[in-house]
Amino acid sequence: MTAVGPKTLDVDDDLIAAVAARLDLREPNAEALRAIVYTASQHYDVERRAPPYECVVDVATGVGKTYVLAAAVEYWAARGVRDFAVVTPGRTILDKTIANFTPGHPRSLVGAMDAKPVVVTAENFAGVDHLLPDDVKLYVFSVQSLIKPTAKQGRRVHTFQETLGDQFYGYLQALPNLVLFADEHHVYYGKAFSAAIRDLGPRVLVGLTATPHKDTPREQIVYAYPLAHAIADRLVKTPVIVGRHDERHDPRTKLADGLRLLEAKRALVERYCGVTGAEPVNPVMLVIATKIDEAEEVEAILRAPDFLDGRYADAVLTVHSNKPDDALAELDTVEAPDSRVRVIVSVGMLKEGWDVKNVYAICSLRPMLSELLQEQTLGRGLRLPFGAYTDVRLLDTLEVLAHEKYDQLLKKKGVLDQEFVDWRTRLVVHTDPLGDQSVTVETSEVPGDLAVGGGEAGRPSIEELGARETAAARETESLAATLRARDVFPAIELPRLTMSEVKHSFSLNDVTDLDAFAKLGRQFALEPDDHLRREEIVAIVERGADGLVRTQLGTRRGEAVASQVEQIPLGEARERLVDAVLHADVVTLRVGEDVGAARIVDAFLGGLGDEAERVLSGFLATAAARLVRAVTAEHKRFLANPEYTKVVTVEPFAPERLGRVETSDDRTGPWKRGVGYTGWAKSLYDQDWFDSGLEKQLAVVLDDAAEIEVWARLQRGDLRIVWESDGRVYEPDFVAVEQDGTHWVVEAKADRDLPSREVAGKELAAKRWAQHVGAQTGVEWRYLLAGETDVAEARGSWASLKQLGRS
Amino acid sequence: MLEVAPSMFAEAGGRVWLAEWAVDRELAEATAAQLGFDYEPEPPFAGRKGRTRLAVVDGLVSPDVVELLCGALGPDEKLVLCGTAVDPAATELLRTLSKGSRTRKIPASILAEYRLGRDWREAVREAEPVA
Numbered sequence: 035m036t037a038v039g040p041k042t043l044d045v046d047d048d049l050i051a052a053v054a055a056r057l058d059l060r061e062p063n064a065e066a067l068r069a070i071v072y073t074a075s076q077h078y079d080v081e082r083r084a085p086p087y088e089c090v091v092d093v094a095t096g097v098g099k100t101y102v103l104a105a106a107v108e109y110w111a112a113r114g115v116r117d118f119a120v121v122t123p124g125r126t127i128l129d130k131t132i133a134n135f136t137p138g139h140p141r142s143l144v145g146a147m148d149a150k151p152v153v154v155t156a157e158n159f160a161g162v163d164h165l166l167p168d169d170v171k172l173y174v175f176s177v178q179s180l181i182k183p184t185a186k187q188g189r190r191v192h193t194f195q196e197t198l199g200d201q202f203y204g205y206l207q208a209l210p211n212l213v214l215f216a217d218e219h220h221v222y223y224g225k226a227f228s229a230a231i232r233d234l235g236p237r238v239l240v241g242l243t244a245t246p247h248k249d250t251p252r253e254q255i256v257y258a259y260p261l262a263h264a265i266a267d268r269l270v271k272t273p274v275i276v277g278r279h280d281e282r283h284d285p286r287t288k289l290a291d292g293l294r295l296l297e298a299k300r301a302l303v304e305r306y307c308g309v310t311g312a313e314p315v316n317p318v319m320l321v322i323a324t325k326i327d328e329a330e331e332v333e334a335i336l337r338a339p340d341f342l343d344g345r346y347a348d349a350v351l352t353v354h355s356n357k358p359d360d361a362l363a364e365l366d367t368v369e370a371p372d373s374r375v376r377v378i379v380s381v382g383m384l385k386e387g388w389d390v391k392n393v394y395a396i397c398s399l400r401p402m403l404s405e406l407l408q409e410q411t412l413g414r415g416l417r418l419p420f421g422a423y424t425d426v427r428l429l430d431t432l433e434v435l436a437h438e439k440y441d442q443l444l445k446k447k448g449v450l451d452q453e454f455v456d457w458r459t460r461l462v463v464h465t466d467p468l469g470d471q472s473v474t475v476e477t478s479e480v481p482g483d484l485a486v487g488g489g490e491a492g493r494p495s496i497e498e499l500g501a502r503e504t505a506a507a508r509e510t511e512s513l514a515a516t517l518r519a520r521d522v523f524p525a526i527e528l529p530r531l532t533m534s535e536v537k538h539s540f541s542l543n544d545v546t547d548l549d550a551f552a553k554l555g556r557q558f559a560l561e562p563d564d565h566l567r568r569e570e571i572v573a574i575v576e577r578g579a580d581g582l583v584r585t586q587l588g589t590r591r592g593e594a595v596a597s598q599v600e601q602i603p604l605g606e607a608r609e610r611l612v613d614a615v616l617h618a619d620v621v622t623l624r625v626g627e628d629v630g631a632a633r634i635v636d637a638f639l640g641g642l643g644d645e646a647e648r649v650l651s652g653f654l655a656t657a658a659a660r661l662v663r664a665v666t667a668e669h670k671r672f673l674a675n676p677e678y679t680k681v682v683t684v685e686p687f688a689p690e691r692l693g694r695v696e697t698s699d700d701r702t703g704p705w706k707r708g709v710g711y712t713g714w715a716k717s718l719y720d721q722d723w724f725d726s727g728l729e730k731q732l733a734v735v736l737d738d739a740a741e742i743e744v745w746a747r748l749q750r751g752d753l754r755i756v757w758e759s760d761g762r763v764y765e766p767d768f769v770a771v772e773q774d775g776t777h778w779v780v781e782a783k784a785d786r787d788l789p790s791r792e793v794a795g796k797e798l799a800a801k802r803w804a805q806h807v808g809a810q811t812g813v814e815w816r817y818l819l820a821g822e823t824d825v826a827e828a829r830g831s832w833a834s835l836k837q838l839g840r841s
Numbered sequence: 842m843l844e845v846a847p848s849m850f851a852e853a854g855g856r857v858w859l860a861e862w863a864v865d866r867e868l869a870e871a872t873a874a875q876l877g878f879d880y881e882p883e884p885p886f887a888g889r890k891g892r893t894r895l896a897v898v899d900g901l902v903s904p905d906v907v908e909l910l911c912g913a914l915g916p917d918e919k920l921v922l923c924g925t926a927v928d929p930a931a932t933e934l935l936r937t938l939s940k941g942s943r944t945r946k947i948p949a950s951i952l953a954e955y956r957l958g959r960d961w962r963e964a965v966r967e968a969e970p971v972a
Binding site: 047048049050051052053054055056057058059108111112145146147148149150168170532533534535536537538539540578582583584616617619620621622623624625628666669670673675676678681756763 | 851853854856857858859861865869877882884885887890891892893896897898899900901902903905906909910912913915916917918919924925926927928929936940941942943946948949950954955956
């Protein structure tokens with residue numbers, strides 16, 4: 035890029051949004067992409083600095099920073115970059131990266147990518163066709179091949195060439211616009227790497243890590259999304275630090291403690307998968323040992339026939355440097371539902387790149403809690419096996435078995451809080467009075483604050499082992515009671531309203547009134563030449579890189595050409611105008627449209643009259659632009675409405691549900707969030723839970739009404755009514771069926787919300803929905819919106835409520 | 842010429858046209874393939890990529906069409922809306938209603954997005970004017 039024009043950011047926000055949607059980026063990953071491209075633009079477009087632009091992105095473990103990498107490739111590829119490279123800290127991550135960018139691989143991300151990068155490694159470099167400039171390439175190599183220390187002083191400290199090959203290295207070095215990602219950047223951060231990078235001369239270097247190297251300059255970290263936030267945003271498991279009441283912390287007790295919790299989780303996983311149809315998961319415990327002896331001691335305990343009835347005798351996998359390769363190979367398969375492994379004993383930390391989702395408990399035999407809580411260790415157990423929180427707490431938590439007893443943990447809470455203190459960044463865009471934009475990164479500290487006792491999803495906690503086991507048992511029990519629709523009622527038939535494909539035909543041959551184009555011609559002929567010369571907008575018919583012709587409206591390049599008029603024969607001018615109209619955006623390129631285009635052009639030429647050849651010779655592109663704009667404006671007059679139909683399908687409504695852990699049969703007492711209320715006479719389910727006391731009151735009205743045959747509290751996804759053209763969806767609270775067959779969609783709202791535009795919009799949408807499905811199914815559907823005063827004044831009477839509410 | 846589902850075209854009278862077979866479902870299927878979406882008809886949509894839905898309109902994408910289809914999108918979803926003709930006003934409206942959603946004209950602009958980018962490199966080939 036050459037430095038011309040204003041010093042302002044050059045970032046495509048629409049493209050960022052498009053990339054985020056197609057890669058289904060989690061919010062922090064989309065923010066990371068935004069931070070990278072904004073700050074890179076700050077470096078080049080605002081500050082006009084020389085390459086390379088270096089930054090570091092710190093995204094908490096388990097949030098998925100590979101997606102940040104893929105997203106940055108997508109973004110910059112769409113802006114013309116063709117060469118990307120990934121440096122990895124070793125073979126494991128190198129292989130993982132190749133898998134991530136190999137079409138069809140289970141870990142592949144390229145399916146959703148627009149730019150399908152060709153993966154180039156030292157092995158296949160020679161075989162890749164480098165002459166295809168349009169292909170996006172992703173060069174992948176390990177840092178070892180980049181930095182190879184040599185003994186001799188004074189020589190360059192890296193001889194990349196030896197392992198990567200002269201040709202490959204030279205090729206990369208010669209690339210003018212290389213964007214380089216350093217994955218697990220902290221592992222090899224330092225002088226040697228910096229020197230190697232300087233030699234390679236990338237345009238952009240993005241370091242990706244969850245745990246930045248301590249020497250990384252703070253200002254280089256343009257995006258930080260700390261673990262505490264990832265936990266709070268429920269993007270990773272919530273750690274629960276578990277301590278015993280008593281002093282016992284012998285290895286056998288500790289392992290048994292962890293395994294009892296693991297067994298509770300296993301039982302819950304099975305039930306959960308049975309109910310929801312989710313893919314099965316194999317929960318495992320990770321035991322961190324400090325030495326090989328200690329690992330062997332653990333293995334011996336677990337393998338003993340008298341330990342937990344010998345259930346773990348053949349379920350242990352021990353990994354350390356002296357273990358044969360097949361142990362490491364098995365490490366890659368522990369996620370398989372049929373894996374024999376229940377416990378992994380590791381000497382030291384398992385490296386980055388081993389990122390399974392099924393670690394559900396972590397312990398060590400030594401008092402090294404603060405080490406367990408470090409992100410590199412804790413991170414091995416944070417990924418979500420089901421991709422999102424299940425709302426079954428035990429399935430959303432990682433148990434960290436502490437050496438300390440519970441009381442000591444409480445005393446140490448302040449110190450443990452510190453483990454979760456971190457800082458995060460915020461991108462701030464500044465606009466100066468001229469409209470030029472720049473960006474800065476602000477940072478703020480994120481406090482750590484562990485909950486004590488029964489915690490909540492999204493907040494790490496300290497809990498006592500006995501209480502934890504009791505809670506686990508309760509969760510297991512509640513999940514055992516899967517809620518099925520009670521079959522004592524006739525089935526509720528719930529309609530779904532969808533739309534067919536949309537068709538909207540328009541042909542130039544539909545344009546029957548050509549007067550507007552003749553008039554345009556007459557005006558054009560009368561317009562003084564210097565007017566036309568000053569007109570900016572011209573139409574260019576051009577052949578794109580794909581070989582296809584299109585009409586582009588743009589501004590005139592350079593000076594007007596009137597002085598160098600060469601006569602264009604009228605026949606040729608006519609053909610060019612027909613081409614311009616035919617290839618306009620608003621025209622379909624189908625055989626026969628040329629006839630319609632010619633009629634329009636002929637009307638225009640008729641208007642130009644005798645002046646046609648002279649004027650068109652001077653101003654053909656301007657005339658073409660006027661015609662295209664006129665067609666674009668005029669076509670609306672001849673346009674029919676889009677054709678589509680609303681399709682109603684009717685399905686019996688009886689989804690299975692997971693019951694709540696806490697239940698109450700006090701239907702009329704105070705409302706509590708998350709509690710499953712029981713004792714209903716006419717509810718489709720034995721248990722219902724509510725978002726407000728008002729909703730519960732309304733449920734009681736429905737349940738007590740003689741006219742009502744059955745009702746159901748609708749949950750997320752049960753009934754979606756689109757209420758805004760931007761796709762906002764409204765999900766009503768209740769469906770109820772009266773004895774006479776009238777079906778009601780019922781919504782309860784606080785009085786203060788009733789006058790809002792949003793509620794009015796939803797009400798209108800629901801009424802339209804009711805009319806539509808009523809007309810098409812022959813069942814009467816109605817909508818009732820009840821405010822809190824309505825519910826109170828109805829005094830329990832459904833008949834009164836129907837009078838008081840808006841229906 | 843780069844690959845733009847070549848069989849989507851037919852040449853006649855010195856011009857390149859949309860092939861006669863490329864209508865309705867066939868048009869949707871060929872467009873999905875061209876843009877790297879799996880063809881998964883779930884009316885009014887024809888495919889999905891992450892949170893992005895693909896809709897293929899055999900005919901003109903007008904502001905009315907944009908409103909209709911945006912109304913069928915889920916809360917976080919974006920739209921790639923292809924039509925054989927596109928009213929520029931529809932393109933504008935879609936940008937306003939759903940940032941990150943795009944219109945594409947078939948066949949003139951259904952190359953993968955990255956093929957159109959040329960910010961950081963010299964234009965590989967300048968577009969060749971034909972008028």
